[in-house]
Amino acid sequence: MAILLKQATALVIDDFQSMRSMLVGFLKAMEVASIDSAAHAKEALGLLATKKYDIVICDYSLGQGQNGQQILEEAKHKNYIGYSTIWVMVTAEKTMDMFMGAAETRPDDYLLKPITEAMLEARLNKLIEKKRSLEPVEKAVKSKDYQRAIALCDELLKKHTTGTQEIQRIKSDLLITTGDFSAAKAYFESILAVRSMPWAKTGLGKVHFLAKDFARAKEIFQEVLEENKMYLEAADWLSKTLDAMGDLEQAQNVLSKAMELSPNAVARQKNLADAAYKNGDLDLAQASYEKAIKIGQYSVYKSSSTYAGLAKVLTAKDDPEEALKVLDRTREEFKGDPEAALQTAVIEGMAYQKMGDPERAGEALAAAEELMRSQPAGVSAATTMDMANALFKLGKKDEACSLLENVVKNNHENAGIIKMVAAAFEDAGMGEEGGELIRKSSQEVVNINNQGVILANEGKFEEGIKLMRQALQNLPNNDLMLTNLCGMMIGLMSKKGKDDSLIFEARELLERVQKINPSNKKYSAYMSILNKLAPPA
C-alpha cells in the first residue's frame, strides 16, 4: 500500500473517452505517480493481471460485456488485487448490486457523479488512511491468528474513527470463523441494542443457523426482510434455513421473490434453479438455469454445475437430445476444468440411458469413473449422488453401491446427505440392503475413530496419527476424522514439544473442517490451542 497518494499506482476504467480523460486529469493534478487507463473490461483485466495497482477508479456501467462490479469480482477472484487495493466505483446512481453482495466483493467506496477533483482527492486520502489502520488486522487474519485480529479490532473500535461498521463486521466474522457462536451472538445483540441494522440482524440469524437453531434463525431473517425488503442477503439465508428445515417449497418461493427485486444475481438465480429442480418444478428449473447461464456469462459465478443442471432438467423432461447439446456447449465453455468434465460425463450417461442407448451410457459413465478416481478429494457429494443414480439405472449396482458407501463414510454425521443416500437406494429398489450398507459404513468409520481415541488415551499419539492419516486418504471429507487427527497432533506436541510442520499441517486440517462443516465445535478450541502454541508472527 502506498503511504501517500503521490506514490500510488492508479488505474482508471471508463468507457467514455471524455470521462476517462477527466478522471486521469484529476489524478495527474494530484501528482499520482503512475496512471493507466482502460476503456473496457477486457483491457482493464489485462492490465490488472500484469501490474499491481494501489488505486482503481472504475465506472460501474461500461456498456456491453462486464460491468464494473463484475470486473471487481473477477479481479478479486483471480487475486489480481489484494486487500490493500483501493477500489472506488463511480456511478450515476446507487445500484443494488454494488453493496448488497458479499462483503469481500464490495468496492471500498463509491462516488456519485458528478465528481470533482477536490472530492475525489479527499475520499482517496481518507481511504488510504483507513486501509493503513486496518493493515495489522489483515496481517493477523492472514496468519490465522484470529484471537489477535479480534483484539486489534477492539483496539480500533475503542478509538472510534470512520469505518466503525466495517471493523464491527470484520470482528463479527472473526467470531463466527473461530466458532465462538455465543460471543458472536452477544456481539450482534450489543450492536442491535443501539440500532437495528440489517447486516447485524442478518449476522445474528446466521449465528442461530450455524448453531442449528433453525426456527429462531427463520424468524430473524423474516424480520430483517420486513424491515428492509431490499436486504436480499437475508433472503438467501432465509431460503437456506427453510431448506435445512425441509420446507423446500417455501425456500423456493423466497428465492423467487428475491430474484424479482434483483434480477441479475447469478448465484441466487442458480440456487433458485436448484430449489425448483429439487421440488420437481421442472419448467421453472429449466427457465432458471437458462437465465443463470445468460446473466452469468461474464461473471466469476459462471459455473459448470449450472450447465450440468440444465442438462439434467432436460433429461428429466424427456429431451435428452437437447441435453446432449447443452453438454457439448459445457465442454466447450469449460475446457480443461476437471470438475466440469466429470459433471458432463455423468449427465451424458443419464441422457444416453434415457435415449435407450445403454452402450454409450456405459461408456460415458466409465469415463466419469476414471475422472473421479483422478480427483478423489474434489468431488462433491451431489455429483457422486448423480453418478450413483445413473449407475443404478444402467444396472451397475455394485459400482453404484460402492460410490454411495463412500459418500456415507465421508459424511456419516450429516443427516441430510445420509437421507439422500437412503432415497437413492430406495429408488433403485434396494431400500433394505441400502439401509444395512449405511449402517455398516457408518460403523466402520466410528470404529476407526474409536481405535484412534483408544491409542490417544494410551498416549500412543504417533500410532494414532498414522492410523488417521491412512484412513483420511480414502475419506478426505470426514470432519470428525479430520478434527481427531488434529487433536492427536496437539496431544503429541504437548508431550514432546512443539513442531512447526505439525502445526502447519494441523492448521490445514482445521481449514478443511471449517469448509466442510462450519459449525464443527472442536474447530475453535483446537485453533486457539494452536495459536497459543505458535503465536503467528
Added chain:
Amino acid sequence: MNQEDIDFSDFIASSIHDMKNSLNIQIGFLEELMGECRNKVDGSMLGQLGHTIYEANRMNVNLIQILSLYKLGKSIYPMDIAEQSVKEVLDEVVLQNQSIMGFKGITVSVACDEDCYWYFDRDLVTGVLVNALNNAYNYTTDKIRVVAQVRDGMLEMRVEDNGRGYPKSLLQENVASNKGVSFSSGSTGLGFYFSSRVAGMHKNGGKQGALSIENGGAYGGGCFVLTLP
C-alpha cells in the same frame, strides 16, 4: 419485450438516467473550462460561467431527486443506513459546491464536532443538504453556515443563511406535507418533497426523521432544519 410491458415511469427513469450521464460530462467540462479561464477572462464572464455551472448542478440535483423518489416509490431504493462521520459529510457537501459559491462571493462555514457520528443513508442525506445549499445560494446575502449537533438523542443538521428569511406564507405551510406542484409560482416543491421523504425514511426505535424551516439562527436569515433519529 412487448411494448405494453414497459411501465411509463420506468421509461422516464431510464431516460433520466441517460440525461444524467450527459449532464455529468457537461459539468465536468465546464469545471475544467472554468479552471482554464480563471486567470484569462474578466470577472463578468467568469460569473456567467459560474452561473451556468450552478444551473447545471441544479438540474443534476433535480434529476437525482426524481430518480431516488422513483426508487423509493417502488420500494427498490437500496437504503444503506450506516454510521457516518457527520463532519466529513458536511465538509464534502460544502466542497462540492465551493466553486459555485465562490463566484457569488458567498462564504460557507461548517460548524460540527470532529467526533460527531450518526447513522443515516449518506447519499440521501447528501442530496437533502445539497438541495438546502442550493436554496440558500438563492436567498443569502453573502454567508451560509452549515451546523450539526446531537440534541436530545437526535441529530440536528441546519443550513442557515443571512438573507431576508423565508416568506411568512411558506413558513405557515407544513413543508413536510406534499403540497403538490405549483406551475404558476415556478416552484415544483420537489426539493422539499424529496427532503421530507428522506427524513421520513430514517427511523429508529419508534422515532422518525423530520424536516422544518424557520427564520433566525446565527445570522437571522432562513434556516433549513433536518432532524434524524
